[in-house]
Amino acid sequence: MNILIPDSWLQEFLKTKATPQQLKEYLSLCGPSVERIYKKNGEILYDIEITSNRPDAMSVAGIAREAAAILPRFGIAATFLNDPYDIKSKVESRKLKVEKKLFIKTDPKLNPRWASIVLSGVHVGPSPTRLIKLLEATGIRPVNNVVDITNYLMRSYGQPTHAFDYNEIGGGKMILRTSRKGEKIVTLDGKTHVLPGGDIVIEDGNERLIDLCGIMGGYNSSIKNSTTSVVLFTQTYNPENIRKTSMALAHRTDAAGLFEKGLDSELVLPTLVRGITLMEEMTGARLASKVYDIYPSPYKPYTVSVSKKKVTAYIGEDIKNIEKILTPLGFRTKIDASSVTVTVPSFRKDVTLDVDIIEEAARMFGYHNIAAHLPASEPPVVLPDVELSYEQEIKTRLRDWGYTELYTYSMIPEKLMDMFGLNKHKAYKIANPLSDEWVYMRPTLLPGILAAIKENLKHEHSLQLFELGMTYGYRQHDLPKETPVLMVAWTGNRLREAKGLAEAIAALFGLPFEEGVYGSVSEADAEILAKMEITEPVTILTVHIEEMVRRANPVKKYIPIPKYPPVIEDFSFVVPPDFRVGPFIDVLSKIHKLIQSVTLLDGYENKRTFRVTYLDTARTLTNLDVAPVHQKFLEYAAEKFGISPVI
Known part of the structure; x- marks a missing residue:
């Protein structure tokens, strides 16, 4: 996952004299990879790649925390500012002039933590110019001050936040549950989704779905210019549910990309508190309810230990001051004569094994600082994969013999399944195809090859093409059987040439070509060619690679050159x-x-x-x-x- 971070936004959380180029170099050496730096509208932007196991770094604050730990390793002072975990709530002590209640029902298995508050007196309007520029620089479209605040919080802390129009929530009731198959919801982008079932949703007192949780809010409860009361809502969800729903509906959002990786429930309340402050400053909002904080199973810190001997063996260096390396990352470190024990912070739940500690120590020490050593013994022997070796040999030979290789999609459209008379009940249908052209996993290479011939005939009439790829055989209640198949196609009646090529390929395996055992030579069905609007006959050679590899005779027989002329x-x-x-x-x-x-x-x-x-x-x-x-x-x-x- 890549995120864009403006340098001025990063400076809200990081105090340092490091130049942008130094930040790029040193972060890339020891932490998230800064792919590039560029300027846009006078703002320096960092394009940063974050690995999927580090949702804590998918924010401005997360990158600032990493930079504050890494830069001192290169002699550059750096301080992490405005740590969201230091935000304290003082909302409970304030008196309310107007009270609007919420009636909440949730499920801790689906929703580990729920935090929300009602704000009244809200004035919806445009955001300050600076906020608009920051959001636009990171690729987020400004909408209005309320929505922009939620997006600002998500990018700042990596914690998605949502705002509902309180007056559009029937009876003030918010019931979080799983959806029933076939239920519908219209999301903020105006799209209607038919839910597959098992999706996390919020229902109001009128039995309307008002939120497709973790992905996008409902249009019926969205913030409008007339909105005066807002429910500000932060939360965490079961990542599996979010991932399944997002993929099933082919609906990808920034929020879904974060929630599906598993977020830190300890960050929920600090984000809400910061959101309340911003709402008061930018919209004139007033508190209209207590903070509803439902958190039945708070985070319990755990420890992970690793032996010093193992650290040295894995890294190849005896790392000194390992405590100083790990502490800036948020780990509380305890060292004794033989081991290193760390208490894992709530935002680093990716650290569960001893090798995770070794990885953290190694990257902070700097892979570039680890001296290269020749192995003490001979390198392990890695035998090449026999099937792949044969496949590469076949491709090389066909190329040298004047054939052109094709790479077609492993998925084919439903119309080709029908055209070729393929059994759709014995083929794998993709649950959420990205296009009507990619619906079924191909049971044969023929549709893709003929489609390629149709397109290429517009430019060249004499074609000899081949593809060596997988077909996907149906197995009930199981994954498909992937079978490597070579298919060669010629335009015109080329049966003798096809048979000769089949024998030449079989000879590479030390075998005679037996039609029906190792493959077949035939002409493409004239009726199918007519349906595909291919006006020339097509000759097809099919070779079953797996069977040939199984029966291959790699031993070559030497035949001396005759002494006498023939x-x-x-x-x-x-x-x-x-x-x-x-x-x-x-x-x-x-x-x-x-x-x-x-x-x-x-x-x-x-x-x-x-x-x-x-x-x-x-x-x-x-x-x-x-x-x-x-x-x-x-x-x-x-x-x-x-x-x-x-x-």
Whole structure:
């Protein structure tokens, strides 16, 4: 996940004299990777990549905390300012002039912490210019002062916040539950979603869904220009539910991206308190209720220990002052003679194993500071994957033989499933396809290849294409069986060329090509070609790679170069329409020991030309030696196949 952070916003949380270039270099060495720095509208922006296990760093405050710990390692003073965990609530001690109540029902399994408050006297309007510029710089569209405050809190602290129009919440009731299959909600962007069931939602007293929790609020309770009373709401959710709903509905938002990674419930109340202050300052809001803070299972700090010996073994360095390295990151560290024990802060729940401590120590020490050492023993032997080696060899050979490789999508549209007569009940349908073109996992490569031929025929009429990819066989109540398949396609009637290529590929495995066992050679169905508006015939070769690898004979047999020259003869025959070259070659090449090979040399209309090579490894053959074999060849051709040579 990448976030954009303006330098001026970062300075609200970080006091340092480091230049932007130094921040980029040192953060990238020991923490989040700063992909680039650039200027936009006079503001310096950091484009920062955050790994998915670090939601605590997906905010301005989170990056400032990292920078404050890392920069001193490079001799640059840095202080973390305005730590949100230091925010204290004084709301409870203030008297209320008007009281508006909320009736809340929640589920701690779905919603570990709920914090909300009602604010009255709200004046909705545009935000201050500075806030608008900050949000726009990070890619967030300004809406109004209330909504902009919630977005500011999310980007500042990494804690999504939502605002409801209190007067649109029926009876002041907010019931958090899972959705029923088929329920509908219209979200803030005006889209109507049919819920698959099991999604976290909030229902009001009128039994209306007013929030698709963790993803986007409901349109019916949104903040409008006429809004005067607001429910400010911060919370955490079960990350699994949020992820499933977001993916099932193909609805991705910044809030969903944070909630699905598991946020810190300890940050909920400080964020709400900061939000109250901003609402008072920017909208003239007044408190109209108590703070509703429902937190049945507060965070209990836990410890993780690692032996010093293991730290040294993994890093290759005896790291001194490890306590000074870990403490700025928020860990309370205890060291004894043999081990290091840390108390994990609530925002670092990704640290659960001893190797996690080693990783933190190593990155802060600096991977660039770890001296390189040659291994004490020989490196482990890694044997290449046999199937992948064969696949790479096939691709290389086909490229060198003049074929063009295709990469088509592993998903195909429903219209192609119907066109090719493929059983949709025996194929995997994607639950939330990003497009109508990517709905089913392909059970065969043919639809994708023919679609590619259709497009390429606009530019070139003589095509020879191939794809080596996975097909996805159906297995009930299980994941698909992924099978590697090679498919080669030619435009035109190229059956003989296809058979020759099949034999050449089989030879790479040390095998003869057996049609039906290792693959097939055929012409594409004319009816399907017509439906796809392909006007030329298409020849298809299919090779089952997995079966060939299983039966491969990698041992090569050495055949020495003959000492004596061969005698070569060419025969042309007029053949019937159903004549098959393969059986003819198989039979005629075995009628005499002097026949070394019989190959098809040429073909035109109903004529076939074969080349016969005679060879004796012990002596030079004469015409007298070859003559009886020659005659026997012609007799067999006439007797077994009913064909005679062209004179």
